[in-house]
Amino acid sequence: MNSFGVRFKFSTFGESHGKAIGCLVDGVPAGIEIDEEFIQNELNRRKPGQNEFATARSEDDKFEILSGIFEGKSTGTPIAGVIYNKNQKSRDYTNIKDIFRPGHADFTYFHKYGIRDYRGGGRSSARETANRVLAGAIAKLLLREVGIEIKSGICEVGGIEAKNFDFDYAKNSAIYALDKDIEEAQKEAILEAKNEHNSVGGVALIKIKNSPIGLGEPVYYKLDSLLAEAMMSINGVKAIEIGEGVNSSKLNGLENNDEIRKDGFLSNHSGGILGGISNGEDIDLKIYFKPTPSIFKSQKSIDTHNNELDCALKGRHDPCIAPRGSIVAEAMASIVMADMLLLNMGREIEGVKKYYH
Amino acid sequence: MNSFGVRFKFSTFGESHGKAIGCLVDGVPAGIEIDEEFIQNELNRRKPGQNEFATARSEDDKFEILSGIFEGKSTGTPIAGVIYNKNQKSRDYTNIKDIFRPGHADFTYFHKYGIRDYRGGGRSSARETANRVLAGAIAKLLLREVGIEIKSGICEVGGIEAKNFDFDYAKNSAIYALDKDIEEAQKEAILEAKNEHNSVGGVALIKIKNSPIGLGEPVYYKLDSLLAEAMMSINGVKAIEIGEGVNSSKLNGLENNDEIRKDGFLSNHSGGILGGISNGEDIDLKIYFKPTPSIFKSQKSIDTHNNELDCALKGRHDPCIAPRGSIVAEAMASIVMADMLLLNMGREIEGVKKYYH
Amino acid sequence: MNSFGVRFKFSTFGESHGKAIGCLVDGVPAGIEIDEEFIQNELNRRKPGQNEFATARSEDDKFEILSGIFEGKSTGTPIAGVIYNKNQKSRDYTNIKDIFRPGHADFTYFHKYGIRDYRGGGRSSARETANRVLAGAIAKLLLREVGIEIKSGICEVGGIEAKNFDFDYAKNSAIYALDKDIEEAQKEAILEAKNEHNSVGGVALIKIKNSPIGLGEPVYYKLDSLLAEAMMSINGVKAIEIGEGVNSSKLNGLENNDEIRKDGFLSNHSGGILGGISNGEDIDLKIYFKPTPSIFKSQKSIDTHNNELDCALKGRHDPCIAPRGSIVAEAMASIVMADMLLLNMGREIEGVKKYYH
Amino acid sequence: MNSFGVRFKFSTFGESHGKAIGCLVDGVPAGIEIDEEFIQNELNRRKPGQNEFATARSEDDKFEILSGIFEGKSTGTPIAGVIYNKNQKSRDYTNIKDIFRPGHADFTYFHKYGIRDYRGGGRSSARETANRVLAGAIAKLLLREVGIEIKSGICEVGGIEAKNFDFDYAKNSAIYALDKDIEEAQKEAILEAKNEHNSVGGVALIKIKNSPIGLGEPVYYKLDSLLAEAMMSINGVKAIEIGEGVNSSKLNGLENNDEIRKDGFLSNHSGGILGGISNGEDIDLKIYFKPTPSIFKSQKSIDTHNNELDCALKGRHDPCIAPRGSIVAEAMASIVMADMLLLNMGREIEGVKKYYH
Numbered sequence A, B, C, D: 001m002n003s004f005g006v007r008f009k010f011s012t013f014g015e016s017h018g019k020a021i022g023c024l025v026d027g028v029p030a031g032i033e034i035d036e037e038f039i040q041n042e043l044n045r046r047k048p049g050q051n052e053f054a055t056a057r058s059e060d061d062k063f064e065i066l067s068g069i070f071e072g073k074s075t076g077t078p079i080a081g082v083i084y085n086k087n088q089k090s091r092d093y094t095n096i097k098d099i100f101r102p103g104h105a106d107f108t109y110f111h112k113y114g115i116r117d118y119r120g121g122g123r124s125s126a127r128e129t130a131n132r133v134l135a136g137a138i139a140k141l142l143l144r145e146v147g148i149e150i151k152s153g154i155c156e157v158g159g160i161e162a163k164n165f166d167f168d169y170a171k172n173s174a175i176y177a178l179d180k181d182i183e184e185a186q187k188e189a190i191l192e193a194k195n196e197h198n199s200v201g202g203v204a205l206i207k208i209k210n211s212p213i214g215l216g217e218p219v220y221y222k223l224d225s226l227l228a229e230a231m232m233s234i235n236g237v238k239a240i241e242i243g244e245g246v247n248s249s250k251l252n253g254l255e256n257n258d259e260i261r262k263d264g265f266l267s268n269h270s271g272g273i274l275g276g277i278s279n280g281e282d283i284d285l286k287i288y289f290k291p292t293p294s295i296f297k298s299q300k301s302i303d304t305h306n307n308e309l310d311c312a313l314k315g316r317h318d319p320c321i322a323p324r325g326s327i328v329a330e331a332m333a334s335i336v337m338a339d340m341l342l343l344n345m346g347r348e349i350e351g352v353k354k355y356y357h
Helices: A036-046 A106-113 A119-124 A126-143 A167-172 A180-195 A223-232 A245-250 A322-343 A349-356 B036-046 B106-113 B119-124 B126-143 B167-172 B180-195 B223-232 B245-250 B322-343 B349-356 C036-046 C106-113 C119-124 C126-143 C167-172 C180-195 C223-232 C245-250 C322-343 C349-356 D036-046 D106-113 D119-124 D126-143 D167-172 D180-195 D223-232 D245-250 D322-343 D349-356
Strands: A009-014 A020-026 A063-065 A079-084 A149-157 A202-209 A237-242 A283-289 A299-302 A308-311 B009-013 B020-026 B063-065 B079-084 B149-157 B202-209 B237-242 B283-289 B299-302 B308-311 C009-014 C020-026 C063-065 C079-084 C149-157 C202-209 C237-242 C283-289 C299-302 C308-311 D009-013 D020-026 D063-065 D079-084 D149-157 D202-209 D237-242 D283-289 D299-302 D308-311
Touching: A009 A126, A009 D020, A009 D079, A020 A126, A020 D009, A036 A063, A036 A126, A036 A322, A079 A126, A106 A119, A119 A126, A126 A149, A126 A322, A149 A167, A149 A180, A149 A322, A202 A322, A223 A237, A223 A283, A223 A322, A223 B223, A223 B237, A237 A245, A237 B223, A237 B245, A245 B237, A245 B283, A283 A322, A283 B245, A322 C349, A349 C322, A349 C349, B009 B126, B009 C020, B020 B126, B020 C009, B036 B063, B036 B126, B036 B322, B079 B126, B079 C009, B106 B119, B119 B126, B126 B149, B126 B322, B149 B167, B149 B180, B149 B322, B202 B322, B223 B237, B223 B283, B223 B322, B237 B245, B283 B322, B322 D349, B349 D322, B349 D349, C009 C126, C020 C126, C036 C063, C036 C126, C036 C322, C079 C126, C106 C119, C119 C126, C126 C149, C126 C322, C149 C167, C149 C180, C149 C322, C202 C322, C223 C237, C223 C283, C223 C322, C223 D223, C223 D237, C237 C245, C237 D223, C237 D245, C245 D237, C245 D283, C283 C322, C283 D245, D009 D126, D020 D126, D036 D063, D036 D126, D036 D322, D079 D126, D106 D119, D119 D126, D126 D149, D126 D322, D149 D167, D149 D180, D149 D322, D202 D322, D223 D237, D223 D283, D223 D322, D237 D245, D283 D322
Parallel strands: none
Antiparallel strands: A009 A020, A020 A079, A063 A079, A149 A202, A202 A283, A237 A283, A237 B237, A299 A308, B009 B020, B020 B079, B063 B079, B149 B202, B202 B283, B237 B283, B299 B308, C009 C020, C020 C079, C063 C079, C149 C202, C202 C283, C237 C283, C237 D237, C299 C308, D009 D020, D020 D079, D063 D079, D149 D202, D202 D283, D237 D283, D299 D308
16 A cells, blocks of 8 residues: 556655665666656755755755666666665654644554554655655656656745746746745745744645646546545645636536637646546646644644643744645656556557557 | 455446446455345435436436345345446437537547547446446445445535535435525526526535544555545546645644544544544545536537537536536545445454454 | 456456356457457357256356447447356255355355355356456457467366377367367266266366567566466366476476577477566466366265265266366466556557657 | 565565665554564575575575564554675676576566666566565564464475475475485485586475465455465466365366365365365465576577577576575465455454454
8 A cells, every 4th residue: 555556656665764765666668768867856856954945854865776777777677766864863752752743643643553653753754755756757757758748836825826837937946936926925924934833835736748648547547536646645735626626616617618629629627638538738736735734833632641731842844845745746747647658558459459560 | 447446346337328337346345234225225316317407318227236145145245236228219429429529528538549439428428427326335335334424415506605514404405405595596506507508517525424543544545545536536526625625725734733632633624634544533525526518509629530610519418517426426435435444454463363363 | 356457357246146147348458349259159168058078057158248349349448248147047055055065165155254145156156257258258359469369178187188289179179178089088087977976177278379579577467477376266276387387397407498599499398488478489378177076976064053964966067177167268368468468568668659659 | 567465565676686676565564573583584594505405696685674663563554675685796797698598587578678687687586586585574474473374395306206294394404305205315316406507396385374264365366376376476486286286187076075074174185275265274385396497508599689609607506496496485375375364354244343343
């Protein structure tokens, strides 16, 4: 249950303060040049400790590949990537080891497993998502061979909404803001929350360009279903939309349908997916992050012995998880697309015959 | 790719105007009394042709079970259910067979497979969802053995929102409305759309009560991920929220965290799920349906030979898919919960030892 | 757990004396002409009641396809096939309902599930294998599009071994005998067992011709692993060999290795598979069937209340399951090959790029 | 396709002369004491370089666990184990890099993937099986909590057969011989092959004791099917038998059926499995290994440019793979049993209810 995908499949392991985290990527076609610098750059985009808008935890997130690559190319065998935890200093966890932090998975892990690695959230920590970015970078290397491109950015922080959506601008923004006019206000919202030992929520957009028509497998492996599953598996995501999304429920059919002409669709309310299959238009996702649950204000809670107490945490945290989370979402979208790309091969007999002759 | 679930797994088959649709439910524990009347009642809740708010297509949706039950009880072997299509009269499809209807999957199926069963949408038709209700009813029979209950209702139609949420009232409403004060306005919105040969969108709530703590398998089979996948696989769903959902992105951490006391959580912004695992509170989902794409107004489209044309459909359709769709969502939620219930067995060694001794 | 395969996947349902048995075949590429006469012919090869060497149970094994085919071709959606049980007369099962028949699954099903459909073995009956032949026939229609051919025949009955292996002769033999010189002796062994109310074991060969090089997915979805799994899932199979098989354990390396020349291998001890991947040579399997457990001699057993008794069955049975079983084995081999054929697409990037451009 | 199992699932990575090999074990129940010394002992049983009967390659096979264990116990999260390759000296592979070694996977990997890690067989090397022993040791820790025990030993080498089967004796034999009277002759056969730069085949027995009744999931996840799949995935295995196996095909029904009395079965021709489900008796497997393909005699072969040549390898190899292979088989059997143990939970409703109340 720590694996995702069918043909392009990845599995992850590791806890926040264990020796290492890592991933296993299975199903990568042989012969792809594995550009390790590109992978490191992708990891750097998610890396903590880069600026005042993110947690101060310092991890260099250098990865090491243990298998699956020979003379710079994928061999078709599983690619194992490991990231050693540098910042696993032997902290004193006495004060939190028995406490269930509100908004965290402490309570549910403890009740499910009867045991809990309390160091920094253990397996439930967002540190696990570095693996997704690593696997996602490999997926991107595959996708770019067929021209598929995936972008992301932040459209909203603490209720402050972007009006323009410039994915190129977002790349270089410290909070991956899509709208440079709104960026400052969004940054202030984050810093204000930080200064108050509180946190804010945010919203990210993901855009997938140049998808071939036909990706997605009806009816229980639809492209939109899998994207929804992938997005909802990211720490802190509480809602996901495709295309017109929430708003489509307020429209009528004539407004919401996308009319068609020879050279394409006249609008894209569907978000590039019809019947669970890509239609060649941009695939548009919107995902909503809750405010970081790690805050340093006093909160009512209980401990593992069911004693009531006031919980006042200390430490480091992201005042808003949406910016770093958007990079994870981009990675997960890449993985879904890579899986769909490979699964789609063999959908009709002429393609099969051509492949084998 | 026509299957869903790991331990409680169902697969479906069938096209809108083929001989039959049906499902195979695998993993049902042996010894459950299979109440066929209950199953039929569940199917009746989704059945078309019941009132003026739904399509006039007349199907009695009588199911037949072919296997897996002996002397009224499940035997642990796969349960096959079939629903024969009564209303598959040899219509004349000449006028639509080459046309891609806007908002439908015609375009994507044709391009993916190179062949398309154009009769009523074929496999992409919402008729397939009757199977889900059948399988969902069996899931409910399992869930009620451990006390889990699942309810649904409509909170919004064409932008008209409920203020009160009465799931018991919804059961007997013709449009499954949660708020009886708003119901009439919602009904009018549907009839108005119908009279204008148009359609409206809508929103449904799903509530899961009495879930044990601990259901959900981190990190890629989380309860919320799977619910999102399940919901997004339903025809016409474009967005999904868990708990506070979209709104959580506008809150700060102190507002959004659920504080904890001895006897439970003081609020339920999380929607009953923390770290992908149920925490014992109500599990709350909200799903957004687009307006039915089948409308009878003239729309621009193309045919399979890439000729541009004006498409003016005739026939029967649901002016709003949300009411019948909410029953399907309830079924899918039941299936996810049944799967999670069985998967969770074996999570820790004491339970395993007790089971075998 | 009633499904087999990843990309070409089939699931079965049904009990020996239930209403119907059937299968769901998912992953069939669109556009294949589905020759129903061919499928029926395949089913007829396995059908009971055809001659004195098989059970007298009379089933016409007419199948009906409920979905997945339109205008004679596969559409890429799941193909559901059903075979109604004609011969499910309301027999009196009183005498066997509480008895565990030696050599049968009665004992294990009862203890696993706490409930047992005792009518003719229920789910554990070899009647289930008709579904495999149905699904296997569809797999063959796919395989012949790329030239792969699969044959079978009986090489041994009750210890009487063939010296020659003529797969074409086997096709028309009443016991699918590979060696016409031995056939009579083998037939006599079967009839003798039948007359003595006993049964005999037998051995079948399967030969797969014209496999492309490269099928099989290391290291836990190897072609030989999957063939072994598939064969061992057939009722009554107790051993399986690939290529030189058992005998290879008695050879030295120089004898057993297949030397290679420009135009192919100089021998085929490997049975066409190296490292779990097809090497282009014939793939050769040998499978060993135990004698039918249904015999009519008195045997010691117990009942469900743990009372000891002498069990003396009456009824109809196959005195030797190997002949009809060989047809099932051929079908399972076809399904494995179809799955491997589709899975292999996407193994290296040049093929992926060619497919999408 | 580098993963095995459903509920107790493991995945492996790594090449013979890459940086490391390793495995990911998912689905281990929380709370099991992970005895690392026991795991290392298991690895040592398979380790190369221990005596004159095995390859001289020297690897200490020290493993490191990176995740999934906290304070000495499993936490329910994935356990990652890594074994660094010590003996990956930068050898000169020029002479073999373009040659297809007879009996090896060089030919098939090259044709499947278009690229090949030629260093020591890369992914196809038996070095991968160290991972299986690591994962198998963790499976054993689970199995012993419910009393299941798994043993193995060598019954035949180069055609020299054991008459007695003493699994306790085998544990301490340098070639894991089951029969001390035959051991010397078997050892001589191995050394003779070694001195002649040749190799010999062998046969191993696996015995599973104290299995609960009811393990195995009909009809495509039967216990015997999965054991066959698991065994056939091991390097060099060419045949597999359950219980009476090959010989059962020569018996009649009365001889082969196991009669039943109050206190158990009167014989065990079935090998402990009926209808794919364990019946409580010992589960008996026999697996046949081909002679090691790595021999140092001159053999005809071709290179990657299709030039014919004489291939005369040098290096280190196991003159007989059966002894070390039997340890791998024991590990794979443990993994299958662990998977079946967890899958079986939830087979009937009373067990489910008891678990949750």
